[in-house]
Amino acid sequence: MATSKATSDAAGPNAESVFGPARRRIGEKAIAVALFLAAATSVVITVGIVISLTGETLAFFADQAVSVSGFLTGAQWTPLFSDPEFGIRPLVQGTLIITGIALIVAIPLGIGTAAFLSEYASPRVRSALKPTLELLAGVPTVVFGYFALTFFTPSILKGLLGMDVSVFNGLAGGIIVGVLIVPTVASVAEDAMSAVPQSLREGAYGLGASRRQVTVRVVVPAALSGITAGIVLGASRAVGETMVVLIAAGQVPTTSLDPRNPMETMTAFIGATGKGDVPTGSTGYKAIFAVGFALFVITLILNTISIRFVRRYRQVYE
Amino acid sequence: MTTAEAGERPVSEVLGVPPAAHKARDRGFVLVLALLTSIALLVLAVLLIDTAIDGVPQLSLSFLTSFPSAFPAKAGIESAITGTLWLMGVVTFVIVPLGVASALYLEEFADGTRLWNRIIEVNIQNLAAVPSIVYGILGLAYIVRGPLSLGRTVLAGGLTLALVVLPVVIITSREALRAVPPSIKEGALALGATRWQAIWRQILPSSIPGIATGVILSISRAIGETAPLILVGAATFVAFNPTGLDSPFTALPLQIFSWISQPNDEFRMLAAAAIIVLLVLLVILNAVAITLRNRYQQRW
Amino acid sequence: MSDVDPASGSRDEPGAPPVSGQAPAVPAGQPHAPIPSVAHGDVIDHEIENPVFITEELSVSYGSALAVEDVSLSVPEKEITAFIGPSGCGKSTILRCFNRMNDLIPAAHVEGMVRYHGVDLYGSDVDSVQVRKRIGMVFQKPNPFPKSIFDNIAFGPKVLGMKGSMDEIVEQALRRASLWDDVKDRLKDNAFGMSGGQQQRLCIARALATNPDVLLMDEPCSALDPISTGRIEDLMHELKETVSIVIVTHNMQQAARVSDRTAFFIVDMGSSEEARIGRLVEYGPTDRIFTNPHDTRTEEYVSGKFG
Numbered sequence: 056m057a058t059s060k061a062t063s064d065a066a067g068p069n070a071e072s073v074f075g076p077a078r079r080r081i082g083e084k085a086i087a088v089a090l091f092l093a094a095a096t097s098v099v100i101t102v103g104i105v106i107s108l109t110g111e112t113l114a115f116f117a118d119q120a121v122s123v124s125g126f127l128t129g130a131q132w133t134p135l136f137s138d139p140e141f142g143i144r145p146l147v148q149g150t151l152i153i154t155g156i157a158l159i160v161a162i163p164l165g166i167g168t169a170a171f172l173s174e175y176a177s178p179r180v181r182s183a184l185k186p187t188l189e190l191l192a193g194v195p196t197v198v199f200g201y202f203a204l205t206f207f208t209p210s211i212l213k214g215l216l217g218m219d220v221s222v223f224n225g226l227a228g229g230i231i232v233g234v235l236i237v238p239t240v241a242s243v244a245e246d247a248m249s250a251v252p253q254s255l256r257e258g259a260y261g262l263g264a265s266r267r268q269v270t271v272r273v274v275v276p277a278a279l280s281g282i283t284a285g286i287v288l289g290a291s292r293a294v295g296e297t298m299v300v301l302i303a304a305g306q307v308p309t310t311s312l313d314p315r316n317p318m319e320t321m322t323a324f325i326g327a328t329g330k331g332d333v334p335t336g337s338t339g340y341k342a343i344f345a346v347g348f349a350l351f352v353i354t355l356i357l358n359t360i361s362i363r364f365v366r367r368y369r370q371v372y373e
Numbered sequence: 374m375t376t377a378e379a380g381e382r383p384v385s386e387v388l389g390v391p392p393a394a395h396k397a398r399d400r401g402f403v404l405v406l407a408l409l410t411s412i413a414l415l416v417l418a419v420l421l422i423d424t425a426i427d428g429v430p431q432l433s434l435s436f437l438t439s440f441p442s443a444f445p446a447k448a449g450i451e452s453a454i455t456g457t458l459w460l461m462g463v464v465t466f467v468i469v470p471l472g473v474a475s476a477l478y479l480e481e482f483a484d485g486t487r488l489w490n491r492i493i494e495v496n497i498q499n500l501a502a503v504p505s506i507v508y509g510i511l512g513l514a515y516i517v518r519g520p521l522s523l524g525r526t527v528l529a530g531g532l533t534l535a536l537v538v539l540p541v542v543i544i545t546s547r548e549a550l551r552a553v554p555p556s557i558k559e560g561a562l563a564l565g566a567t568r569w570q571a572i573w574r575q576i577l578p579s580s581i582p583g584i585a586t587g588v589i590l591s592i593s594r595a596i597g598e599t600a601p602l603i604l605v606g607a608a609t610f611v612a613f614n615p616t617g618l619d620s621p622f623t624a625l626p627l628q629i630f631s632w633i634s635q636p637n638d639e640f641r642m643l644a645a646a647a648i649i650v651l652l653v654l655l656v657i658l659n660a661v662a663i664t665l666r667n668r669y670q671q672r673w
Numbered sequence: 674m675s676d677v678d679p680a681s682g683s684r685d686e687p688g689a690p691p692v693s694g695q696a697p698a699v700p701a702g703q704p705h706a707p708i709p710s711v712a713h714g715d716v717i718d719h720e721i722e723n724p725v726f727i728t729e730e731l732s733v734s735y736g737s738a739l740a741v742e743d744v745s746l747s748v749p750e751k752e753i754t755a756f757i758g759p760s761g762c763g764k765s766t767i768l769r770c771f772n773r774m775n776d777l778i779p780a781a782h783v784e785g786m787v788r789y790h791g792v793d794l795y796g797s798d799v800d801s802v803q804v805r806k807r808i809g810m811v812f813q814k815p816n817p818f819p820k821s822i823f824d825n826i827a828f829g830p831k832v833l834g835m836k837g838s839m840d841e842i843v844e845q846a847l848r849r850a851s852l853w854d855d856v857k858d859r860l861k862d863n864a865f866g867m868s869g870g871q872q873q874r875l876c877i878a879r880a881l882a883t884n885p886d887v888l889l890m891d892e893p894c895s896a897l898d899p900i901s902t903g904r905i906e907d908l909m910h911e912l913k914e915t916v917s918i919v920i921v922t923h924n925m926q927q928a929a930r931v932s933d934r935t936a937f938f939i940v941d942m943g944s945s946e947e948a949r950i951g952r953l954v955e956y957g958p959t960d961r962i963f964t965n966p967h968d969t970r971t972e973e974y975v976s977g978k979f980g
Binding site: 080082083086087089090091093094095096097098100101103104107108111163164166167168170171172175184186187188190191193194195196197198199200201202204205206231234237238265266267270271288291292294295296297298301302322325326329330335343344347350351354355357358359361362 | 395398399402403405406407408409410412413414416417419420423424427470471474475477478479482483492493495496497498499500502503504505506507508509510511513514515518519536539540543567568569590593594597598599600603604626629630633634641644645648651652655659663
């Protein structure tokens, strides 16, 4: 501003005589707008998810057969019966039990792996382990479902451990989902541990702490919010995992708490019901959306919590 | 050794003796960590071995070139392979322009302090973690039926899978763009290039290997996705190859799921064989991605 | 290395370069040294009774790059020894040999000998954790743990399994670091809330809580303001009654103010730009190093002509 004013006051040469005529770059503008529109599609997708889910969910509750309180608290889920019941509790309970089992498996394995990679593994071991974990994360979940049903239940649970489990059972589903989310938990937790400043480790070593003590008493506490983020993200993946539970845990909605029995999760219900050709507008079709809506909300909350925790450790150390 | 020669005080007298329990605990701790680390990898190994034992005997040329059949001995996966290839084509066609453009906008154009841009950013982070079956519901409601009404076609399936992996493509492409140092752009701008010229001629070419790696990994995730296809695809018994975007289709993961759901053991063996084919396809894609990353990635 | 007899301090090496006359000259062998005449003052000093550390021809390299070469000196007990010199001269690297902190860098390789009360610190039967229990360290930037003030101090005693009342141990350590009066009412507060100078004194208190025999200080005041620096220097004077202190500092005035003996290091550019090797030039009582240095490079440095 100041310079242009000065030149005009002094009646000096104007910008055009020095730089040539300014060009209107319409192309530049158009490109920027096009790129913005592309980025905005992701918002459109979210809006689409929310509208499609809420629309049908509202329609679901508008049906006389279903009340919101009956949906949230009812113990019976038989949407395809001639006299349907729509209590979502069995599905939520199945989801919680399987997610709980998955976390019991994934928390020690994931944190142990993260601590090993971050604090103990030599660069060579790391460079071999990390791609293997990525490989584990890249195996399609339908393959894990096959493994749970045809190997883990008959050969490990029944054969090796001699447990009395059904062919379809929540235990196998939960354990295999747990293995499935180990790379998620491990990679987020390891990022957090690696972000712990070396100066903290040196401080502890300087006091005569051993590597174990540095890991357990300094690195893990300092990385706790990142480790929590990994666990929450893993839980979110376990809640949303469909194929393993659809294949191996069964499709029987139940209020039984015994994971040796078949149980149905929210995702498995959606998959099992959507598999058949449900007519648009039928109560079964709407039920998919109502359950999907609940699933979307649960995972959204978990993801938001996870992002918060990640931000917290980034703020502290970066 | 040295201390003895020098006739000095023994180490233990000067430094004290480390408590034996400490040493044992240190060693035990490493062992526990190594054990925990190896369990998940052990499961992976057992999974691969078990699948190979079940599936390899079923693999044959006729398995690859036959259509599904009610008779296990005659059944094959040709239509599933071609369906998966068609889906890959649609997914690539959608995610490359959309993903790269979104990434370019967020990295090069967006003012991160604006509310609108922050919404886009948070939104992408959240979308990346939405369960894939929810995308299946969206696909069923809006793509197969509803506004787009494409039916249970290749295009509907491909679009749905593209939505599933789009956030991943955007995130990895942004990382690739961010890896180009700002000095490259500044150099171009200082020579009188416009912003877009700097991006198109300098930044984008330097980040292509990184973007391509992200795209390939996203495609490999897409072709393993089963849950959304269950909702939009439904057809698992397709005895013909897709003829176009409007053709009904099946895909490898769907075929696998369908065979696993059969109570008959022979079909489950077929599922194992199809899993091997799917995994080989994934390994090839990942190998290409890793090669790209290692060979062409610019080190700054 | 094992053929060096530490009792005699050092040995004459026929191939050693000539040493400038007035130095009480105990040459350390440097057969391949590219610069002439490394005039070690009193290197391995016979006057020093009961040295805490003796280094003999100590060299450290990172990967294939030699960082510091052929350092021979001895550190007296219950005194303050300062290492000074331009950046890159290897003074911190040598300090980190004294508690085997270099072990944490996989590529680091140590040659030569470091003796602590006669024990070869790099001997095969020495446990680095045991070493660090006796030899405390304070770092360039204050590095409190993200915990309460109390837990920061209690960390060391806890990992070492020290017996006794933790409250007393913490109070005593804070008193020795003259921090007790500042923090006694907020022991449960997070240490990150303290000022930089307080954090550094907390780190000193933390190191003192394990009753170390030696305190290594790696540029402990470089991140602090002059007032905080003054308090830490006062503290060092009090502490040398009970512990031996080795301090690395880039601040010559600080070395002159606090130390009893000073070692001056230099960067030797060597044959190529890449090969920057640190060397010990001169070592002796601080008064003499600053008023009557034997080596012209020391004189130039302490009078501010380079560095």
